[in-house]
Amino acid sequence: MSDPRDNVQQEFLAEAQELVEALSRDLLLLDEAHHRNERIDPALINEIFRSVHTLKGIAGMFGYRHVGAVAHALEDLLDDLRLGRTAVGQELLDVLFDSVERFQRLLELEDPQSPEEEPGVQAYIAVVRSIGLEPEEEEGDPLDRYAIEPAVLSVLTEYEEHRLRACIREGLQLYRLRATFDLAAIDDSIETLRDVASDDAEIITYLPSMEGGNEDTIELVVLLASRVPEPELKAYFEGRYGTIEAIEERTHLPTLPPRLTSIPSAAVSMRPQPEEDLMSQASLRSVANSVRVDIRKLDHLMNVVAELALVRSAVGRIVDRFKGESMHRQSVMDLDRIGRGFERQLSELRTGILDVRMVPLGQVFNKLARIVRQAAREHDKDVRLVITGANTEVDKLIVEELTDPLMHLIRNAIDHGIERADERTRVAKPAEGTLALNAYHKGSNVVIEVEDDGGGMNAHMLRETAVARGLLSADASHELTRQEMLNLVFLPGLTTSSEITNMSGRGVGMDVVKTNILRMGGMISIASEQGIGTKITVTLPITLAIIRALIVKIASRTFALPITVVREAIPCVPEEVHTIEGREVITLRGETLSICDLARLFGFRSTSEQGGRFVVVGAMGNRELGFVVDELIGQQDVIIKSLGKSLSSVHGFAGATDLGDQKVALVLDAPALFTEYFDGPDALRALETRA
Amino acid sequence: MRPTAQKATLAPNADSDTGATAVLAVWAGNEAYGFPLSAVREILVPPPLTEVPRAARHFLGVISVRGQIITLIDLPKMLNLEVEQTAPYGRVLLIDNGEELIGVAVDRVIQVYRMEPDDIEYASAMSAELSEYVVGVGRVPSESSADAQDMLILIDPVSLLGDR
Structure with a gap:
């Protein structure tokens, strides 16, 4: 199991996965900027380019041929984008987003060289190569309008030249900063200057001036582009760095051919390599601060x-x-x-x-943001995603398990919740729908809300559908509260038909979502107002590994019950147990409480049937169920461990825990027991009796 | 991907270099069984057992080995051999099935044999219907008399997986 090649492979996959996630994140930013017609930050495009570039590099090393080929094609496209040879457009964004899915799929392949993938990869590469908008060309080179020294112009890299033109086109003012730097610390100083400037100004290039400086210092001429008015810029830079002056626009065309002047070779070698060096510095730094752990x-x-x-x-x-x-x-x-x-x-x-x-939920949210975009495009809807609490931390395992259920909820909200723009305008809602993902901590739980401002759910329609499908008797259906009608959406039989869900306004598989959430020890609840929107709330434990548990004995065997579901424990008086419709109930403070004899449920021959027993009242969501046990031992923090593959299909146990002295107690899976009791074969009868 | 599981199997030609395989022979119920030694991680005095309600009947329950929870299997029950359970089992083998550790309850450990391919009659070559857990039957010198031979039911560790 510790084959070093395997480890290396794992390392690669983990790193590749991170790069793809970073790529996905940056693409979303790019998409947003594009849709809002905002200025696209060149640093963002560089970031995307670097992710793909690095991915290409490592894919090559590990024999992920297809990943490498796709990355290579994208790299060319992104290079064009960076250099302004092509512009950001819808088609280009689609192709880029497509690459994220594609990379993920290719990384999951058993055989990274698989010839079966070849046609698909080649077809995609062909699309990537075919794409590219002609950038809008202006008449005449904008550079000609400025009095920039030929010595400067002639040493610009292609990228710098592109940025210079782009800045002029965006109407930024160009400035020339003459600053004196200490030779010994020049790299740091320039880095600081870049940082300081980045918010307000873009540094196009810098090179040593021919005049100033002595043995220990050097004067640099820095070419800046900025929107900040000259006086402010002056106030900031002068004194701190040196003199700054605006480069005026010329009123007549230049007479000098700009590119023929040769420059002293010393000047060239003084220029640090701006691109690659900064990149490697940045990545080295991030490596030093974090480690990736299996x-x-x-x-x-x-x-x-x-x-x-x-x-x-x-x-x-x-x-x-x-x-x-x-x-x-x-x-x-x-x-x-x-x-x-x-x-x-x-x-x-x-x-x-x-x-x-613990990892931040933002990891899942970023994946979801992509789904939102995709689903919105598929259904031709305008959806704005609002995320709060992305840095709420939960256990890594939970984050992984959450992706699918949340994806489902989000798809549902967009497919069936949020209306089309024209419909929304008709009912005086903003044309753009809002989907909110909120996460926050609440006690030892983390709460995640998926909220849309769409059409909401029709509770009565849900009820009629349930009756029509024979899931509920007509009589019983009339006694349901509105909330109970909404809860019908979680019933397995109800949501499997697309025809019905189109009417009911929710998608396929809410029962599956619920099952997944319950399996993690969580809860799910729904609130919906017709015409206003729907909010689904998922509550999960922060960590799966350690829980506080009530230790109980059932037929002289020890079990642990997660304390989070335990409301109270009361003595069980046999005379007070009544049977209603085959179910045992007791009356607790005037309310009827169903009870479940765990010894009988597990098929133990109970040793102390006659009294001295306890009812542990458990609550999940708005349901309550009493578990009958023989003895209460006490509370304890326990580490839940998986029961292993062989026993994974046994229902009712979340795992096992070592209580010390090699004594193992099974941890009861409260959500599963609730579901078994209420939603088992008799689920609907339970529903009826409760209403 | 899983070198341990590969090596551990007793399938034909699994160990073609040397031919011989080391097999740990154990007694359980009324039969002798053999496990590839390479799959046996440990032999333990049985720790306290916790039964798991609702599990298939050949799962005895779970035990804790240095904090790790391990499923314990009853061999004869798994192979559907009805046995009068007389004495409590005497040892637990920890078997690496390539995916997780599985405990196998046995009465006692006999010894380790080096088996040549000729000593093994593979299930695939036999007419009798054998359980999916069994690789074949191996012949080893008898414990009791020098001339006779004992039969070992050879178990495929990889098959000790999942809830069958």
């Missing part, structure tokens, strides 16, 4: 921590054993103190490891 290594560390906790409890037991004895009193007290210190450090270690597993 999640399995963290799982291993977590296991080690659990082991240490066992050691700690063993020490504690020894202390307890000797506490009563006077002989080693001092030593026992010392040992006790050391043990406590050990425990504190251990809990820090555990928190630290959990912290490393």
Whole structure:
């Protein structure tokens, strides 16, 4: 399993994945700027170019031929874009977005060289090569209008020349800054200047002036383009860097042919290579600050921590054993103190490891942003995505599991929720629909909301559909509250037909979304107003790994129940248990509460059927269910571990946990038990009795 | 991709260089079984067992080995051999099936044999219907008499996967 080649491969895939994600993010920014007719930041295009360029490089090294070929074609296209040989347009954006999906698919291939992919890749490359808008040409070279020294013009790289023209076309004023720098620190100084300038001005180029400077200093002429008025710029740069002057537009055409003058070769060598160098500096810096870790290594560390906790409890037991004895009193007290210190450090270690597993939800949101764009285009709708709380952190595992359900919710919101622009205008809504993704922490949970300002759901239509499909009796349906009608959307049979969902206003598979969320120990709820919009709220635990649990005994076996679902525990009085329609219920503070005897559910021969038992009242969303157990042991933090592949299909258990001394307790999967009890074969009867 | 699983199988020509395979022989129920030694990670005194309700009947439950939760399998039940369970099992083998560690409950460990391909009758070459878990039957010198031979049911570790 630790084949070094495998590791290297994994490293490659992880890095490639990051590059593709960065690419996707930047493309979304580009798309947004394009749609708003904003000025497109050249740094953004450079960023995109670099991602693709790096991807091409590493793909080549690891034999991902197709990835390399696609990246190569894109690189050419992006280079044209960078140099202004082509312009940003819808077609070009589509092709670029397409590349993200394509890269991801190609990276998932078993065989990165697979000949089957060849035709598809070639076809795509042909499209990439065919694309390209002619940039709008102006009459005459704008550069000719300015009195820029031929010595400067002649050393501009193609990119710099393009940026200079672009800046002039955008109406930026050109400035010449003469600044003196310390020779020893010149690289840093220029970097600082770039940083300082970046907000207000673009540095086109710089080169040593022929005059100023001495042995230790050098005077540079920096060519700047900026929108900031001259006095402000002057106030900022002068004194700090040197003199700045505007380069005036000429009133007549130049008489000198600009490019023939030769320049001293020393001047050329003084110029640092602006592109490549900065790139490698930047990437080196980011490498130094972060490491990429295989999640399995963290799982291993977590296991080690659990082991240490066992050691700690063993020490504690020894202390307890000797506490009563006077002989080693001092030593026992010392040992006790050391043990406590050990425990504190251990809990820090555990928190630290959990912290490393946390990643911002922004990772998923970025993927979703692409889906939003795609779905909006497919359905010809204007949708604005508003994201809040992208840096809300959750466990890596949850982030991965969340992508699919959220994708589903978003597609639904766009397919069926948000109306077309003309329809929206008719009902006096803004033509552009808004889809909001909000994330925030709430206690030990993270809440994610998917909210649209579309047409909302028709609760009565949902009810009629459920009745029409035989999922609900007509009588029972009349007793449903509006909220319960909305909840019908989560029923498996209801949402599988596209014909019905078009009417009901929601897409296929809400039941699947719900199942996935419940599996992670989460909850999902829905709120919708017709004509106003729909909000779906997903609540999830922040981390899957450690939970606080109530330890209980059922037929002398130990189980753990996540405390998050436990509302209270009360003695179970056999005389108060009644049976309604084959289900056992008790009355709790005037309300009827269904109870579920876990010993019977699991097929144990219960040892203490006759009294002394407890009802643990669990709550999920707006449902309550009492679990009947034999004994309450207490609360404890437990680390949930997977039951492994062989037992993964056994329902009702979220995993197992080691309680110490090699004693294993199964962790009850409360969401699954709720679903089994309420939505099992008798789901609808339960629904009826509750209404 | 999974070198351990590859090496661990007893399939024909799996170890064509040397021909011989080291097999760990164990006793469970009324039969002797063989596992490729390369797949056996550890032999343990049985830790406390936690049964898993609703699991298939050949899953005895789960055990904790240094904090890791491991599924424990009953061999005869898995092979649908009805056995009167008399004594509690005496040892647990930790088998690497290439994907995860699986515990196999056995009565006792016999010994390690080096088996030549000629000593093995592969399931594919046999007429009898054999379980999907079985690679074949191996002949080894008898424990009791020098002339006789004992039969080992050879288990394919990779097959100890999933909820069958």
